Amino acid sequence: MMRGILFMRHSDRIVFIRRSIRIILLCGVVFSLWLVVRDTLVMKREDGITSMKIFYEQPQNSIDVLFTGSSHACYNIAAEELYDRHGISFYQLWGSSQPFWSTYHFIAEALKTQDPIVVVMDVYGAVLSDEYSDEARQATNTLGLNISRNQIQNILVSSPKERWLELFLGLPIYHDRFSELLEGDFSFYPWSKRYVNVKGGEAVYGSNIVVDLDYEKNDACTPLSEKQETYLRKIISLCRENGTNLVLVVTPTAQREAEQGYYNSVKAIAEETGTVFINMNELDQEIGLESSDFSYDDSHLNLSGARKTAMYLGEYLSAHYDLPDHRNDPAYEGWAEYSRTKKNDYLAKIMGADHYFQEIARQDYSAVIIKSELNEEENDLLDASMKEAGFSEPQLDNTGNRIYRLEQGKVTALAEADAEFRMYDTEIKVSFSTQTAELGDRIRYQWYKPGYILFVYDPDTGDWIDEVFMPEDSGYYIERIQ
Numbered sequence: 001m002m003r004g005i006l007f008m009r010h011s012d013r014i015v016f017i018r019r020s021i022r023i024i025l026l027c028g029v030v031f032s033l034w035l036v037v038r039d040t041l042v043m044k045r046e047d048g049i050t051s052m053k054i055f056y057e058q059p060q061n062s063i064d065v066l067f068t069g070s071s072h073a074c075y076n077i078a079a080e081e082l083y084d085r086h087g088i089s090f091y092q093l094w095g096s097s098q099p100f101w102s103t104y105h106f107i108a109e110a111l112k113t114q115d116p117i118v119v120v121m122d123v124y125g126a127v128l129s130d131e132y133s134d135e136a137r138q139a140t141n142t143l144g145l146n147i148s149r150n151q152i153q154n155i156l157v158s159s160p161k162e163r164w165l166e167l168f169l170g171l172p173i174y175h176d177r178f179s180e181l182l183e184g185d186f187s188f189y190p191w192s193k194r195y196v197n198v199k200g201g202e203a204v205y206g207s208n209i210v211v212d213l214d215y216e217k218n219d220a221c222t223p224l225s226e227k228q229e230t231y232l233r234k235i236i237s238l239c240r241e242n243g244t245n246l247v248l249v250v251t252p253t254a255q256r257e258a259e260q261g262y263y264n265s266v267k268a269i270a271e272e273t274g275t276v277f278i279n280m281n282e283l284d285q286e287i288g289l290e291s292s293d294f295s296y297d298d299s300h301l302n303l304s305g306a307r308k309t310a311m312y313l314g315e316y317l318s319a320h321y322d323l324p325d326h327r328n329d330p331a332y333e334g335w336a337e338y339s340r341t342k343k344n345d346y347l348a349k350i351m352g353a354d355h356y357f358q359e360i361a362r363q364d365y366s367a368v369i370i371k372s373e374l375n376e377e378e379n380d381l382l383d384a385s386m387k388e389a390g391f392s393e394p395q396l397d398n399t400g401n402r403i404y405r406l407e408q409g410k411v412t413a414l415a416e417a418d419a420e421f422r423m424y425d426t427e428i429k430v431s432f433s434t435q436t437a438e439l440g441d442r443i444r445y446q447w448y449k450p451g452y453i454l455f456v457y458d459p460d461t462g463d464w465i466d467e468v469f470m471p472e473d474s475g476y477y478i479e480r481i482q
Helices: 002-006 010-041 044-055 080-086 101-109 135-140 148-159 161-169 169-181 226-241 254-274 303-320 330-347 354-365 376-389
Strands: 067-069 090-094 120-121 243-248 276-279 366-374 401-405 410-415 421-424 424-432 436-439 443-446 453-456 463-471
Touching: 010 169, 044 090, 044 101, 044 135, 044 161, 067 226, 080 303, 080 330, 090 226, 101 120, 101 148, 101 401, 135 161, 148 161, 148 376, 161 169, 226 243, 226 254, 243 254, 254 276, 276 303, 303 401, 330 354, 354 376, 354 453, 401 453, 410 421, 436 453
Parallel strands: 067 090, 067 120, 120 243, 243 276
Antiparallel strands: 366 401, 366 453, 401 410, 421 424, 424 436, 436 443, 453 463
């Protein structure tokens, strides 16, 4: 073809070149539009898709510890504890029920832009034996990756042949989402930085199940599926070739007896290859997870439990690897912001008064407390919750109407009747006669029965972060004020 072009007349060559450039430019425009449409319409599921999309926003070579694997790598580890206690920068790059082959491709994708000192890999995938995940997880564990050879290889190994084209194109899966697009769907483009201070973790509150955490250790091995073992070994080799330390982790779960044999097989491979392996199911006492109160369900921990596993891992990682402390580095301020935002968001999920005051004490939040017409017996119930959380005198043991200020663990009486005052540059008005409380322009609330109103303030961010009502006749079950 090149020879034919050389023998063209000069004018014909010019026309040919111009047409070729136009075709190339048109193809580039069409391809770019397809990418934009693809990133707009793709399901914004956190379990593999947005966790990867947000990963692309992270500053290059800023992540020292990469958590990866299944949802256990997210919900079972409150990684912000690593930053708060040790200054360790991290990211939680995970996918729901993620098999080892997708974890391999997630790590490979991460290593394109990051040079982590340690990869901490949750090995729940060891218990999965199917050739492929279900169709939903085939999508979530592949569609978040940018189009590349790595993504194509992930699709090929993650799905049967008849799904390859639709997973690559994406549009056949989510083309009907036009009618349900929300503002958040327009946030995950290659140039986006909206979520740069998000680090991939999530938190859940409460305990929905009573689990038996007894663990009878044995060394019996249940073989991994051939495909899972192949990719576990590929992950070990990939990290070694890139000079990255790999730590294989079993996070605490309830299905211990059924899963133990698989984890013993992972341990054997780890010992064979000289890879670090930590089975947290054997470390309840060391971690402090003796009670099922820390379990959200039979596979996941609530944030109280996830904080304990993170504290244990933080101590282990800081003791065994040379991980820099970034807490005083302005370039890593995003991790401090993420930690505070996650804690504030968690407070807004808590529904029990005892847990609520414990979290206020733990984070050293401030609050305005408005007590309305409580009798002494009911007041003592809430007073006990506050004392258990560590708040100092005066106790809230008076009947009738009172307004208190809670700050730095101290409760100070402000008023016994209608009052207007200023707190943290915000005008606050309380009228017991009309049963209304106003927090600047943010809230005007009219309560409808005896109880407590709390306006909670975060002195670190300078924001009012939660407003709640705790009615006495519901055992102080929290109602959010809208």
